[in-house]
Amino acid sequence: MQIGKVLLQQRTQHHWSQAELAAKLNISRQSISKWEQDVSLPSFANVVVISNLFKISLDDLIKGDDELMDKLMKNQKMSKVSKIVLWAFGIAIVSYGILMFAGVGVQSVQAWIQVPAFIAFVGLLFTINWRQFNRSLSKSTVILGVVLLALLIVPEIYGFVHGFADGMVSMNKGFWEDYGNGPK
Known part of the structure; x- marks a missing residue:
């Protein structure tokens, strides 16, 4: 099946117009029309976004589309x-x-x-x-990002809190040494 037919089928199943799909992909409606009519082919980046949007594998999206496969293989950068x-x-x-x-x-x-x-x-x-x-971003990417960011932030927070606490202790220690014995 050509990617244009798969795209039309998926878009219809989701009850989206070409304009709605184009807005989700941040492209023109004319591009969707050209893809569905097999006038032109989407870029690899758009193929990946379409795959994620419709929650279908890249294999299911481009299987049997030899022209697109050739284009993608030539454009591998x-x-x-x-x-x-x-x-x-x-x-x-x-x-x-x-x-x-x-x-x-x-x-x-x-x-x-x-x-x-x-x-x-x-x-x-x-x-x-x-x-x-x-x-x-997929759900697992977000989770891993949160974990990574937390791991990077924890030492900074730890250092800040301990530095602040050590500063307060030494400031209070100096205060009590100077003024702790009452008036002189």
């Missing part, structure tokens, strides 16, 4: 996430080598890297297309 991970590891390994060669200690690296890391993180948050990002 490294994903942006893969590029981010590979570049990050490459830069980290090269940086590690340079810092070790220069004799820079771990404490120094941890101290100066916090500000650029924070700036990069905030920049990343502002450049993400959140609408598209939210559509791509």
